Amino acid sequence: MPGLEDLYREIILDHYRSPRNRGELPPPANKAEGHNPLCGDEITVFVQVDGDVVSDVKVSGQGCSISQSSASMMSQAIKGKSLDEVRALVHRFKVMMSIEEDADDAAQPAVKLGDLEALQGVVKFPVRIKCATLAWNTLVEALES
Amino acid sequence: MxxxxxxxxxxxxxxxxxxxxxxxxxxxxxSANTSQKPNVVIDAMTDFMRHGYAPINRSAYRMAGEATDAFEGARAKVQKFINAPHAHEVVFTKNATEASNLIAASWGRANLHRGDVVVLTHMEHHANIVPWHMLAAERGIELRWIPLTTDGELDLSNLSGILDGAKVLSFTAMSNVLGTITPVAALCRAAHDAGALAIVDACQYVPHNVTDVQSWGADFVTFSGHKMVGPSGIGVLWGREQLLDAMPPFLGGGNMIADVKLDGFTCAELPSKFEAGTPPIVEAIGLGAAVDYLTNIxxxxxxxxxxxxxxxxxxxxxxxxxxxxxxxxxxxxxxxxxxxxxxxxxxxxxxxxxxxxxxxxxxxxxxxxxxxxxxxxxxxxxxxxxxxxxxxxxxxxxxxxxxxxxxxxxxx
Incomplete structure (x- = not known):
């Protein structure tokens, strides 16, 4: 069995204890609610899109260390990025979580996961992948809403 | 004992x-989620599959007769285990959730109409909530709720008020979250005094306590096999004969009919009426062995x-x-x-x-x-x-x- 240190990296615990971009955004910001029906975690993602750019993002709700830190790091990573870059980031993250094949699409802008790579260990704990991807799936919904 | x-x-x-x-x-x-299985249950199921597996209620050869006897034997064991008056009141379902849906869909549709009241409690499992929500959406029935005390027991201070005019009281005998054991017999009495039916979700109770559906005075009781050292894939609905007899069938198909014609069908007798299709035969054998095992302890x-x-x-x-x-x-x-x-x-x-x-x-x-x-x-x-x-x-x-x-x- 992979050790818990692979999962609970210090940067993850830091984002869990002090989540970034907590809160809500008023309309007309896009908003979507996500649920993990297995564990009851609930998350709401607010995104303000100005033109082609995600100018602001906030996250509210409750969840475990993995879902909360993933949401926190996601909010930092997408703020100020173009929609194309955000979509590319979502794809990169899902590739890391082994739930999407690497599209290797030259048309997609090059993006770096940065801190988010700390969540790589989650793949070794398959039941937790849903925790890590909850915020990302909710983000996609918010962008489409 | x-x-x-x-x-x-x-x-x-x-x-x-x-x-x-x-x-x-x-x-x-x-184990409140699902229980582990003892050797006697595993062996009963594998032995049956190795040496005696056959259809039930259908074929004339000896092995099919033996299988039918074993299957009905398991039903009789369950009957005795919960002190039900008759074996044919024990209906095998896929799980307790299906049993709960059977009650809401069959008895509920036949007996509940717009404005009728079903009383539940704040500590119910989704299996005893969602089927009633579904009926509410379809029929416009009203749901009322018995609240909890701060200690996690049912707050019965306004029970008669909540039950006033109700047609059903459906409640858990033991909470799967709080562990609270509810006063089942008193609640059944209160339901009957109000002219309501008493339905007991006994999933968490039957595996852990002496169960006597007659001393409870319940009308319907549901529970599952897999929480009582039996296999998954089988649940139990017990209901009073009179009620089950008067209810329309739930699922249609083989085994549940007396006759089928081009212009309609007639139902089989209890319990087959509610057991459409090939039932969980191996699982019933396993549940019978589980009942024996628990009874021995x-x-x-x-x-x-x-x-x-x-x-x-x-x-x-x-x-x-x-x-x-x-x-x-x-x-x-x-x-x-x-x-x-x-x-x-x-x-x-x-x-x-x-x-x-x-x-x-x-x-x-x-x-x-x-x-x-x-x-x-x-x-x-x-x-x-x-x-x-x-x-x-x-x-x-x-x-x-x-x-x-x-x-x-x-x-x-």
Whole structure:
């Protein structure tokens, strides 16, 4: 069995204890609610899109260390990025979580996961992948809403 | 049934508990979710499949007759186990959830109309909520709720008011989250006094207590096989003959008919009327063996064992962690089963479960299919440790020890 240190990296615990971009955004910001029906975690993602750019993002709700830190790091990573870059980031993250094949699409802008790579260990704990991807799936919904 | 039970021998009857993961023994504390299986159940099912598997109620050859006898024998065992008046009142379903849906869909559609009131409680499992929500959407029935006291028992102070004019009271005999054991017989009486039917969700009760549906005075009782050391894939609906007889069928198909013509059909007698298609034959054999196994131990002994373990676990966890642990539900083991839902030092239950898993301590983390109750507790999830006949004090100790690891990681 992979050790818990692979999962609970210090940067993850830091984002869990002090989540970034907590809160809500008023309309007309896009908003979507996500649920993990297995564990009851609930998350709401607010995104303000100005033109082609995600100018602001906030996250509210409750969840475990993995879902909360993933949401926190996601909010930092997408703020100020173009929609194309955000979509590319979502794809990169899902590739890391082994739930999407690497599209290797030259048309997609090059993006770096940065801190988010700390969540790589989650793949070794398959039941937790849903925790890590909850915020990302909710983000996609918010962008489409 | 007050003979002395060798609980270590009981533990040894469950082969999965011999399993070691990473060199550590298995501490299975998730029996409120689903229970482990003893050798006698595994053997009964595999022996039947190896030596006697055949259809039931259909074919004339000897082996088919034997299979039918074994299947009906299992039904008779269940009847005796819950002290039901008749074996044909015991209907085998896929699980308790299907049994609950059967009641709402068949009895409910035939008897409930716009404005009729169904009373539930705040501690119900989704299986005793959603079928009624579905009927409410279809029929416009009204749902009323019995609230809880701060100690996690039913608040019965306004029971007659809530039941006034109601057609149904459907409630759990034991909460799968709080462990609370409800006053089943008194609630059935109150329902009848109000002219309502009494439906008991006994999923968490039947595996752990002496069950007597007649002394309860219930109208319908549901429970599942897999929580009482039997297999998954089989559940039980018990109902009073008169009610079952008057109800329309639930699923249509083979086995449930007396005759089929181009312009219609007539139903079979009970219990076949409610058992459309090939039933869970192997699972019924397994459930029969599970009933025999539990009967040999004695359900009064099971209850005593679990009351002791509940007290021990409550004391151990609170002595060790004091205010850092919040255990939901009644403190008095007389009115609670061996189900401990808890919050620990603000650590999310998913993370607690993950850390406990490293010590092979298996607990449930989540909403336990009781989201309305979780909202009342102000949590979106809890960790839950639940004990059964194969658990002992060392398992409670292992839980308490493993919780320390969660504090280490989260630095609390």
């Amino acid at each position: 007050s003979h002395t039970v060798d609980w270590s021998a009981v533990k040894a009857d469950f082969p999965v508990l011999q399993r070691r993961i990473d060199g550590q023994r298995l501490v299975y504390l998730d 004695g359900m009064a002994n099971v209850r005593r064992h679990e009351m002791h373990l509940t007290s021990y676990a409550l004391d151990t966890l609170t002595e060790r962690y004091g205010d850092d642990i919040t255990i939901h539900g009644p403190r008095n083991p007389e009115v609670r089963g061996a189900v401990l839902s808890f919050a620990f030092r603000g650590i999310h239950p998913h993370d607690i479960s993950q850390v406990l898993d490293e010590k092979n301590v298996c607990v449930r983390a989540g909403h336990h299919c009781a989201k309305p109750l979780m909202r009342l507790l102000g949590a979106n999830a809890t960790a839950r440790a639940s004990f059964y006949i194969y658990n002992d004090e060392s398992d409670a100790d292992a839980l308490a020890d493993a919780l320390d690891g969660a504090s280490d990681i989260f630095g609390l």
